[in-house]
Amino acid sequence: MASMTLRLPTAQLCKAARSSSFRPSLRCAQQQMRWLATPTTHPVTQKNVGTAMVFLNMGGPSTLDEVGDFLSRLFADADLIPLGRLQNYLGPLISKRRTPKIQKQYGAIGGGSPIRKWSEYQCEEMCKILDQISPETAPHKPYVAFRYANPLTEEMYKKLLADGFGNGRGGRAVAFTQYPQYSCSTTGSSLNELWKWRQRLEGKAGPSEDGKDGTIRWSVIDRWPTHPGLVEAFARNIEEKLAEYPEERRKDVVLLFSAHSLPMSVVNRGDPYPQEIGATVQAVMQRLNFSNPYRLCYQSQVGPQPWLGPQTQTSVEEYIHKGQKDLVLIPIAFTSDHIETLYELDQEVIGESGHPDTVKRVESLNGNPVFIKALADLAKEHLDSGLACSHQNSLRCPGCKSERCAASKKFFAGQEILPGH
Numbered sequence: 001m002a003s004m005t006l007r008l009p010t011a012q013l014c015k016a017a018r019s020s021s022f023r024p025s026l027r028c029a030q031q032q033m034r035w036l037a038t039p040t041t042h043p044v045t046q047k048n049v050g051t052a053m054v055f056l057n058m059g060g061p062s063t064l065d066e067v068g069d070f071l072s073r074l075f076a077d078a079d080l081i082p083l084g085r086l087q088n089y090l091g092p093l094i095s096k097r098r099t100p101k102i103q104k105q106y107g108a109i110g111g112g113s114p115i116r117k118w119s120e121y122q123c124e125e126m127c128k129i130l131d132q133i134s135p136e137t138a139p140h141k142p143y144v145a146f147r148y149a150n151p152l153t154e155e156m157y158k159k160l161l162a163d164g165f166g167n168g169r170g171g172r173a174v175a176f177t178q179y180p181q182y183s184c185s186t187t188g189s190s191l192n193e194l195w196k197w198r199q200r201l202e203g204k205a206g207p208s209e210d211g212k213d214g215t216i217r218w219s220v221i222d223r224w225p226t227h228p229g230l231v232e233a234f235a236r237n238i239e240e241k242l243a244e245y246p247e248e249r250r251k252d253v254v255l256l257f258s259a260h261s262l263p264m265s266v267v268n269r270g271d272p273y274p275q276e277i278g279a280t281v282q283a284v285m286q287r288l289n290f291s292n293p294y295r296l297c298y299q300s301q302v303g304p305q306p307w308l309g310p311q312t313q314t315s316v317e318e319y320i321h322k323g324q325k326d327l328v329l330i331p332i333a334f335t336s337d338h339i340e341t342l343y344e345l346d347q348e349v350i351g352e353s354g355h356p357d358t359v360k361r362v363e364s365l366n367g368n369p370v371f372i373k374a375l376a377d378l379a380k381e382h383l384d385s386g387l388a389c390s391h392q393n394s395l396r397c398p399g400c401k402s403e404r405c406a407a408s409k410k411f412f413a414g415q416e417i418l419p420g421h
Helices: 010-017 023-036 064-076 084-108 115-133 153-162 187-202 228-242 273-287 312-321 339-350 369-385 403-413
Strands: 051-057 140-146 172-177 217-221 254-260 294-299 327-331 359-361
Touching: 051 115, 051 153, 051 187, 064 084, 084 339, 115 140, 115 369, 140 153, 153 187, 172 187, 172 369, 187 217, 187 403, 217 369, 217 403, 228 273, 228 327, 228 369, 254 273, 254 312, 273 294, 294 312, 294 339, 312 327, 312 339, 327 339, 339 359
Parallel strands: 051 140, 051 172, 172 217, 254 294, 254 327, 327 359
Antiparallel strands: none
């Protein structure tokens, strides 16, 4: 459609402008002229750069040489592993001592973590679907930001700026956590890091051509523990694994849902993670019509501090000791394979159980098309909602003392987002 222009008698307008009775409305008339002069089909003059879809996750070293740096960043993060006032001393010491052992573990699964490969694939495939089902927010551009491994949050943010977002040009980005169940130590830590780099790289950005703040407009998908697509993907994988057992034993197979553990100091601070993990387990079992007995257990405890339990490996050992040898492990807090599934569950828990023929693990979500469609549906719902984040995301834990957490939550909750923009 051709641009529409407002044609007014120039001489009359100038004469009226000199009149004191007309001056208050002159600015309004000028604004109306500028508005009517724009194409009616494209009310925003700024070039559309699309929507950045940013997957947030812990990450993992892609090569053995990256293990040391990965562990250094991990043990330096007080949100994940709180070590108190000695964090800056103990963190580097622990990471240095653990590096050779962890390198051997990554060597045993092929020389590195596949989490980057799967994260990039999932995000790219989701964006392809979004371009079809949400054309008003297209094109959707995939990005990955890891907390402890490449590509780091800083690297991702600089790429956003280089790709035409921010720097006075605005644009929208969605921070999409790949931890379905929220924890201050995982999603919270990633959002704190994202906020930090936003402040460093865009905190002093000037206004854009339309007079608004030209920084990136962020919104957050901060938790999705009971999303129907996530539940369906888990349930189908469980059903496929149960089908490997003889029919007469199938209904008695014990389902062991395994989630990454948390220090009890984090849990007792009021972290919502345990209840959200439980919500996912309950939703999956409802979808399965409670076909099997089940329990929730936790893995990946590090150090001598008390952690959330029971531990997965101990649970398997004790069930076998009781005579229950048909066990299916379900990594319920992970959206792709990495060292916790490929080494800890497959090689340690199952490999050391003495019954690898009856103790099994369901497939990880990885490239599961049901799961990727769920990601797209969830993103579409978020884009249409106009919400900057969930109401739950703005609530701090009762025992939270982190000012950075408070500032981060305030920032993301205060972003102005329009539905479908």
